[in-house]
Every structure is written in structure tokens, then in C-alpha cells.
Amino acid sequence: MIGGGHAGTEAAVAAARRGARTVLLTTSLETIGQLSCNPAMGGIAKGTVIREIDALGGVMGRATDLATLQFRMLNRGKGPAVWAPRAQADRGLYRRAVRALLEAQPLLTTVQGSASRLLTGPDGRVCGVETADGRQLLARAVVITTGTFLRGRIHIGTSNSVSGGRAGEAATTTLAEQFGELGIHTERFKTGTPPRIDGRSVDLARLERQDSEIERFDFSWSAFWDRPRREAGRTRHPEQLPCFITFVEQGAKDVVQRRLEESAMYGGAIGTRGPRYCPSIEDKIVRFPDAERHQLYLEPEGHDTQEMYVNGLSTSLPVDAQLELLHAVPGLEHAVMTRPGYAIEYDYVPPTQLWPSLELRTVPGLFLAGQINGTTGYEEAGGQGVVAGLNAAARALELDTVAFGRDRSYIGVLVDDLVTRGVDEPYRLFTSRSEFRLTVRQDNAIPRLYALGESLGLYTEGERRLAERRLRDEAEARVLAETTSVTPEAALPVLDACGESPLSHAVPLFEIAKRQKVALRDLFDATGVGTTLSLDAVTTADLEIKYAGYLARERAAAARLQRLGTLALPQDLAYDRLINVSVEARQKLAARCPATLAEAASIPGVSPADLQNLAFELGRW
Ligand SMILES: Cc1cc2nc3c(=O)[nH]c(=O)nc-3n(C[C@H](O)[C@H](O)[C@H](O)COP(=O)(O)OP(=O)(O)OC[C@H]3O[C@@H](n4cnc5c(N)ncnc54)[C@H](O)[C@@H]3O)c2cc1C
Structure with a gap:
């Protein structure tokens, strides 16, 4: 495994659990399990993925349980079938927990080093990795999980742009160059992160406080299964810490509008696409000019630090503009900025080049997982890591590959979407991407996946x-x-x-x-x-x-949709008038004018729910 992020750590544990002797090679052992951006785990659909990873023996849920600073069950108002567990993590505790779990895993060794080149045999098959310091590690299968590091370029404002994979860390360039030689096509995406501030410089007393929910929650089976439910209130979490809420109001909006041209994203320094659902503050103000204000959460970074993460303020403005912006936010008038926000551009591999096992179609023995496949988010990376790790082990041990169905897991939806539809912007999971979202819930990961895990020999x-x-x-x-x-x-x-x-x-x-x-x-x-x-x-x-x-109806609707695949769509269909179809899907359908419902289904951003509503509206038409 190359890379000790969320995809790499899950891939390594999955491969070792499947029985393969596994090495995790990463640039620094200290950054194993590093949360590059927001120290929060789970949320809509993502919380279910953590429980799926956990059900298959992964580390994300266990480490989160050991590091949770605050917990909330999202969507409580909408009924338990769509409840979404989300935890704020202590960044340092999380990292240390992941590393300790990896070091406790039989058959797995963690090694520090930077992969500079893949070794290939005469048949074109990948057979190992060479590190920058000249070591050669031979392997029957290799999984690359280098996240945003592949030819990464960090931007702060229009004139400050440096090569880097994450703040303070070097980009990976030679591997990226070798991809070209191997015929692997790459494109570029971008993402961004907000500034961090010193909590002592914030006027917290003026801000709305949000405490952890009283009811505690464990992501991992290892935490609660052996405990009678009467004792479920007990927890392994550290002491809970509050978050605080403030807003970008007119004063801060004026700063962004006045200095917009200096933003890397708006001043022309970056032309690539970023995650639609984690927009920068510049994006929010340009795209929603009529919004009165934009909410920000000040989230604690950990027990051992006063630093706070300003959730909602991702930006690539110059440093002095970021400070001016912070000071225009209520409660932050005297905030000390500990680290500026930045945007990062990086290479990704359009994932239609992969088999559902996440092995490259053209390079046998080479698997890819995580942000390198055009996704965004820790959970999306971790889920792919499990799939790539299990299948790389299968390749090495000459076992059958493992497939995850859409009807059995969000991991299955994620992989199927990636390899069949590809991505045209950083891919994030949502409940609406699944046509089985009542069947595939956060509470039932074990009933859905245990038989699979057991058949693969993953458990102690x-x-x-x-x-x-x-x-x-x-x-x-x-x-x-x-x-x-x-x-x-x-x-x-x-x-x-x-x-x-x-x-x-x-x-x-x-x-x-x-x-x-x-x-x-x-x-x-x-x-x-x-x-x-x-x-x-x-x-x-x-x-x-x-x-x-509802569960019976969900299955019947999915079967109906399969039958409707050949339904012809009128070329003059007024997509903008289909109010039950999401805005994103309407835009994408109008741009492509698909000939059939099956073709509409292949357009990234058109969800199964959109297709159901489209079919319904056509019926009415
Ligand atoms: C600035 C920034 C902002 C982000 N914003 C968001 C956001 O708003 N929302 C969101 O959901 N996600 C965001 N993310 C993305 C989130 O961090 C990733 O989706 C997630 O971490 C991807 O996991 P990964 O395992 O694919 O890669 P990473 O977690 O990036 O891990 C990559 C690993 O590979 C190692 N590595 C790199 N090159 C080599 C090499 N040559 N040899 C050995 N090891 C190597 C690195 O040291 C690292 O351990 C952001 C990331 C960054 C950097």
C-alpha cells in the first residue's frame, strides 16, 4: 500500500485481514491517519460508510470512538432510517489511534518512505515499488492511495503558489510522470481548507454554543456488542467539548467581494473543478448573492490544543485578506490566525479506467483507492480502501475478487458510480445516490456485511x-x-x-x-x-x-427502474420545469439531452432518486 491516509490504512488492514503479508509505505509514520481538513467523521451517508468499514474489520470507526470530542446524530427529525451519525474528532488522538490499530494488526508492517517509481515485469504487470532513498519493495499487487499529493500545487491568493501535497508536505511527482508512461490518463481537481484560529482569541461568550448530544454513540462493533444495552450510556470517548456558531454577515461579505480578484480561484490562478458540496466562502458569496448570511462552526481541534477549525470558511484569498475576513466575523474581531486556509490542485485518475475491484484495466496488479480516484472525503477514501485492499490481497493470493452490490452497501454504490459513470467534479456520497437507502442504513451494517466478511476470513x-x-x-x-x-x-x-x-x-x-x-x-x-x-x-x-x-416498495421501484431503462426521452423535454428533479440533475440533463432513461442514468450527478422522479414526471407529461 502506498500512502497512510484513510484509503491506505483501510486497504492495508483489509489486505492483512484477508491473509496477505502487507506493507504500508508512507512518507511519514507520524502522519498516518492524518485528517487533512475538517476533524469530523461521518455525517449523511458517510456515517453509514464508517459502520460498513467497521463491519468489515476496518479502523475508521474504532479510531473515531477513541477520539470523539463531540457527537451528533444528524437527520433526527427525519426518522431513524436516515439518521446519520457524525463525530468531531480530536485530531491528534485520531491519528495515534489509527497508528496503534495498524501496529496491532497481524501480517501488517508500516514503513516510512516515499514511493518514487513502480516496478513492472516484462509482462507489464506491477511487481513492486522503489522508494526515493533507493529501497525496492517487491509485491504481487500494489495499491496507490496518495490522495491530493499527486502533482499537488497549493495556492494562497493569486501570487502565492507552491508545489505541495498538503500544507508543509512535498508533492508526489515522479509517480505522476510514470502514470503517463504506463498509459494512465490523469486530470486535475481542486479542493480547499479554511484558516485555523487560536481559541483564546475568540469572544466565545457572544457566540451560540453547541454541546455534544447527551446520548453517546459508538461507531464500532468492538465497543458495544458485548455490552448490555442498559450500560450503553458508558463510553470510551474522551471528555466532550462544545462547538460555537457564528456567521459571515454583510461586513465579511463586503471583504470577500472587494478582494475577490485576489482569490486563487477567482483571480485565474486555478481553473479546475472543486467539490460542489464543500464550496469556498468565495463560491458561496458569488453563487448565492441574496443569502443574508452564511453559518460558520468553530470546532475544537483537540484536548491538547487551543486551535479551532473554522468550518464553512474554506478560502484561497491572500493571507492578509483572510485575516481581514476573519476580523469581520462576529466574535472573531480579535482572532489570531494560526494557519491560513488554502486551495490545492492535484492530479486524479478518472476512475472509469478501473475494474470494479479498483484494479486498473490496463495495468495488472495496480490498484487505486481514495482521492486519487476523483472522490473527496475521508469515508469515501476509506470505503474504497477496503475494496482495493481486499482485491489486491485476492490478486496476490490468487483468490476470487470481491464485489460490493449497490443493494448491500454504500461502498457498493460508491464503487459502482465511480467505475461506470466516472466523475466530472470531486465525488461525494449522499443518501440520494443510493436507490436502496432505506435498506442500507447505519444501524444494520453487520446484518448486511457480516456474511461477506466471514466468507473472506476477516474476523478474529x-x-x-x-x-x-x-x-x-x-x-x-x-x-x-x-x-x-x-x-x-x-x-x-x-x-x-x-x-x-x-x-x-x-x-x-x-x-x-x-x-x-x-x-x-x-x-x-x-x-x-x-x-x-x-x-x-x-x-x-x-x-x-x-x-x-417502504422496504418492499423500494425493491419494487428499483426493479421497475431497471425495466424502464430503454424508455426514450423527448429531445425537447423542458428539464428546467421538472421541479421534483434536483437542480444539479436538471442542469446536467439539459446540457446532455440524453436519448433514453438508461443514458440519463449514466450522467454523473443524476441520482437514482432523480431518475425515479424523471420517470414519474414523464408519465404525467
Ligand atoms: C487542503 C485540503 C482540503 C480538503 N477539503 C476537504 C473537504 O472540504 N471535504 C472533504 O470531504 N474532504 C476534503 N479534503 C479531502 C480529504 O482530506 C481527503 O478526501 C482524504 O483525506 C483522502 O484520503 P486519501 O487516503 O485518499 O488521501 P490522504 O488522506 O491525502 O492520504 C494520502 C497519503 O499518501 C501519502 N503519500 C503521498 N505520496 C506518497 C508517496 N509517494 N509515497 C508514500 N506515501 C505517499 C501521504 O503522506 C498521505 O499519508 C481535503 C484535503 C485537503 C488536502
Whole structure:
């Protein structure tokens, strides 16, 4: 594995768990698991990916649990099927936890060094790596996970541009040059990061404070599976820290507008595309001129530092303009900037050149994972790392490759989108990218993936025991829900607490659990059953009961969409009038005018949900 970021670490652990002797080669052992940008893990769709990685034995969930400073369950208002766990991490703790987990992994060795050249055999197959200091590491398969380092160029303003893979770290250039020799096509993307500030210089008392949610959450099975749910409040997390909210208002907007031409992105220094969903403050102000204000979160970087991350203020303005901008934000009038924000441009490999195993179609034995494949985000990188690691091990050990279906995981959606549709801007996961988003949830990663992990031999004996207990707990919860009745008296406090009407006679628990607001675990408590079952297992059983009808419809809709693939689309279709289709999809459909629904499906940015709505609107038309 080349690279100790999020793709590389997961790839290394996955390959070693699959049984391959694995070396992780990275430029610095100290930066293994480094969070390059926001110290936050999870969120919409991404939280589910962390749980999928964890279900397959990966490190991201375990390290997050050891480093969580603040936790929130996003989408709570929308029902548990789309809940999205998100944790703020202590940057230093996270890095150290990842490194310790890697060093505890049998068959895996971490080595410091910079890969400068791939070794290839006479048949064109990759057979190892040469480092910048002249060492040769021979391997039957190589995974490259160099993130933003490939010919990286850092920009701060229009006149400050230096070669670099991340602030203070050298870019990787010789590998990039060799890609050309091997016939691997590359293109360029950009991304950016906000300035950091000294928390002591912020007037925190004037800002809205956001505390961690009371209910704690563990991403990893290893944390909660062996604990009865009554003890689930206990946690391994360090002490929780608050975030603070402030806004970019008129004063700060004026600064950006006045100095826009000096921004690397707007002054012509960078012409490439960046992540649509993590726009810079310059982008936000240009694209949404009528927005009164833009929210910023001040997030603590860790227990051992006063530094804060200014989430929402990504910028490539010159340093003095960044300081002027910070000082125009309420509460930051006297802020000390500890590091300026910057934009970075880098090479990526358009991922349609890859097999679904993430092996390059034209270079046997060479796999790519992470930001190098045109994605953005730690979780997207980690998910690809698992796929590339398992398949590189399979290549080395002459085993079967592993495929992840779209209907079984977000990792499957991610890889399928990348290799079949490609990317035209940095790719990020969303729930809307999956046509199975009720089936593929954060709570049920183990039921979805354990059989696969077990068939690949990924688990230790202890983990196997925990997983099987989790599955047994879920089955038992379902049986208890069907076979236990609750009396009107016992159900009254539960129903009262969520504003539901009382019962007139005793009914089986699963009948009441169908009501959206009533939690099965509260019904178990009211009837004194299932108290030793794991909370996660009870949640899954609960959601399977609540969403049984929707789940059946989701599968039927997916089958219908497959049949509709050949449906012809009128060439004069007024896409801008299809209000149920997302704005992004409308723009992209109007630009391409696809001939069929299947062709529309191949356009990056047109999600399965957009296709369903397009088919529906066509029907009405
Ligand atoms: C400035 C910046 C801003 C970002 N902003 C966002 C954002 O807003 N939203 C978001 O979701 N994501 C953002 N990201 C992206 C996020 O950091 C990445 O998506 C994620 O880290 C990618 O993981 P990776 O494993 O592919 O690469 P990285 O995490 O970048 O890891 C690459 C690893 O490869 C190693 N390496 C590089 N070259 C060599 C070599 N030749 N030999 C050996 N090792 C090598 C590096 O040392 C590093 O350990 C940003 C990244 C940067 C740098």
C-alpha cells in the first residue's frame, strides 16, 4: 500500500485481514491517519460508510470512538432510517489511534518512505515499488492511495503558489510522470481548507454554543456488542467539548467581494473543478448573492490544543485578506490566525479506467483507492480502501475478487458510480445516490456485511463471537416483538410520552412498534423483556418493523427502474420545469439531452432518486 491516509490504512488492514503479508509505505509514520481538513467523521451517508468499514474489520470507526470530542446524530427529525451519525474528532488522538490499530494488526508492517517509481515485469504487470532513498519493495499487487499529493500545487491568493501535497508536505511527482508512461490518463481537481484560529482569541461568550448530544454513540462493533444495552450510556470517548456558531454577515461579505480578484480561484490562478458540496466562502458569496448570511462552526481541534477549525470558511484569498475576513466575523474581531486556509490542485485518475475491484484495466496488479480516484472525503477514501485492499490481497493470493452490490452497501454504490459513470467534479456520497437507502442504513451494517466478511476470513474468533451475538440479538428482538403482548396500562407511559393515543386492549408489541414515534426498546422496557439485547440489534429490529412496507416498495421501484431503462426521452423535454428533479440533475440533463432513461442514468450527478422522479414526471407529461 502506498500512502497512510484513510484509503491506505483501510486497504492495508483489509489486505492483512484477508491473509496477505502487507506493507504500508508512507512518507511519514507520524502522519498516518492524518485528517487533512475538517476533524469530523461521518455525517449523511458517510456515517453509514464508517459502520460498513467497521463491519468489515476496518479502523475508521474504532479510531473515531477513541477520539470523539463531540457527537451528533444528524437527520433526527427525519426518522431513524436516515439518521446519520457524525463525530468531531480530536485530531491528534485520531491519528495515534489509527497508528496503534495498524501496529496491532497481524501480517501488517508500516514503513516510512516515499514511493518514487513502480516496478513492472516484462509482462507489464506491477511487481513492486522503489522508494526515493533507493529501497525496492517487491509485491504481487500494489495499491496507490496518495490522495491530493499527486502533482499537488497549493495556492494562497493569486501570487502565492507552491508545489505541495498538503500544507508543509512535498508533492508526489515522479509517480505522476510514470502514470503517463504506463498509459494512465490523469486530470486535475481542486479542493480547499479554511484558516485555523487560536481559541483564546475568540469572544466565545457572544457566540451560540453547541454541546455534544447527551446520548453517546459508538461507531464500532468492538465497543458495544458485548455490552448490555442498559450500560450503553458508558463510553470510551474522551471528555466532550462544545462547538460555537457564528456567521459571515454583510461586513465579511463586503471583504470577500472587494478582494475577490485576489482569490486563487477567482483571480485565474486555478481553473479546475472543486467539490460542489464543500464550496469556498468565495463560491458561496458569488453563487448565492441574496443569502443574508452564511453559518460558520468553530470546532475544537483537540484536548491538547487551543486551535479551532473554522468550518464553512474554506478560502484561497491572500493571507492578509483572510485575516481581514476573519476580523469581520462576529466574535472573531480579535482572532489570531494560526494557519491560513488554502486551495490545492492535484492530479486524479478518472476512475472509469478501473475494474470494479479498483484494479486498473490496463495495468495488472495496480490498484487505486481514495482521492486519487476523483472522490473527496475521508469515508469515501476509506470505503474504497477496503475494496482495493481486499482485491489486491485476492490478486496476490490468487483468490476470487470481491464485489460490493449497490443493494448491500454504500461502498457498493460508491464503487459502482465511480467505475461506470466516472466523475466530472470531486465525488461525494449522499443518501440520494443510493436507490436502496432505506435498506442500507447505519444501524444494520453487520446484518448486511457480516456474511461477506466471514466468507473472506476477516474476523478474529472474538469478533466472530460478537457478530454472531449481534445477529442473534436482532432475531430474538423480532421474536419478542411478535410474541409479547402489552397491556393498555403498561403501554400508557410509553404512548403518553410520545403523544400517541392509548390502547383499548392488549396487543403484540410489533403492532405498536409500527407507529413512527414509538420505540421498540421502550416497549421492551415497559414489558420487562429484551433488556439484555444490544441496543443496535433492537434498533434494527424496530426499523425493519416500522419500514416493512417502504422496504418492499423500494425493491419494487428499483426493479421497475431497471425495466424502464430503454424508455426514450423527448429531445425537447423542458428539464428546467421538472421541479421534483434536483437542480444539479436538471442542469446536467439539459446540457446532455440524453436519448433514453438508461443514458440519463449514466450522467454523473443524476441520482437514482432523480431518475425515479424523471420517470414519474414523464408519465404525467
Ligand atoms: C487542503 C485540503 C482540503 C480538503 N477539503 C476537504 C473537504 O472540504 N471535504 C472533504 O470531504 N474532504 C476534503 N479534503 C479531502 C480529504 O482530506 C481527503 O478526501 C482524504 O483525506 C483522502 O484520503 P486519501 O487516503 O485518499 O488521501 P490522504 O488522506 O491525502 O492520504 C494520502 C497519503 O499518501 C501519502 N503519500 C503521498 N505520496 C506518497 C508517496 N509517494 N509515497 C508514500 N506515501 C505517499 C501521504 O503522506 C498521505 O499519508 C481535503 C484535503 C485537503 C488536502
